[in-house]
Amino acid sequence: MNRNRKIPKEVIALFDKYIENNVRSLHKEDAIKMLMTEFGLDHEQAQNMFETFDKDKNGIMSIWEFQQFYMCAGTCIPDIVAKFQEIDKDGSGRLDVEEAREGLKSLKTATGRTLTDREIEFFIQTTGSDDKSIDLGHFTNLMYRLKLYKADAPTTNIHA
Template identity: 70%
Template sequence: MMRGVMNRKIPKEIIDLFEKYIDNNVRHLEKKDAVHMLESEFGLDEEQASTMFDTFDKDKNGQMSIWEFQQFYVCMGTQQSNPVCSAKEVVEKFKEIDADGSGRIDKEEAREGLKSLKTATGRPLDPKEIEFFIETTSDDDGQIDLGSFTNLLYRLRLYKAPPPPQNMKLKNPKSS
């Protein structure tokens, strides 16, 4: 059992779920095992689970540690722990916004799709905020993949700022 070794900052439900998939008290999952867990526990297909693994494997070592899994879980939770925004719903929303089915959201698809999303306070995004979120989420080619979209939705879930004043220009921190 990992409990004796684990820092108490990781919630029990996360440890319990992770422990179902580890062998011999090893505190990480190889990619194939992590992908299997993401498919089984979060209802993702293999490609989606692999994309999520690649997004949350922060040290890019081909393994998911309990700490990396905790980051995934905090962002996504399960359908029961986070009924507002489960992994399955994130994937469904991604597919809905990805109008051309390319597996990536371009800036035009994002502009249209983000109009339907709301901030943590329940208000729709202002057009300036939509542009800001697109710019801070898209890659150098102006595309948003599933992993980046996941992070965007997590940021929106926490975003409680009021709408920007009409004369204010939002600055992209990537361009600094």
């Protein structure tokens, strides 16, 4: 069975530009370089994305982990970063509970509906770190979970 069949061709093509010896995995430095080059992230943002999507925490991004990133962010990453920075009022690189609460209240789903207080609290509880703050990587996952945009679309449906 061909394992590559389930991975979209554009994901493979992008990832394969950075691999060596047909090994479909990237060490942390190479993965960060790819995320910066291909998605316009700065070093800190790329490192945060790497740490979020390196699910097994082995310091290597596999093609499968990259596919997860691509499914969540795709070509929409500039819009996600811009929305995150807009919500991150103190510029700390993390959304504290209050910033997250206010930011999520300002978003509308693709159907035009705002999130309920109960939904917002659920997402803060299940998305954040132990202190309930949310970094860019987890924010990206959250936007995907909320289905506020399609990751493979050239433009987002994130509404403020």
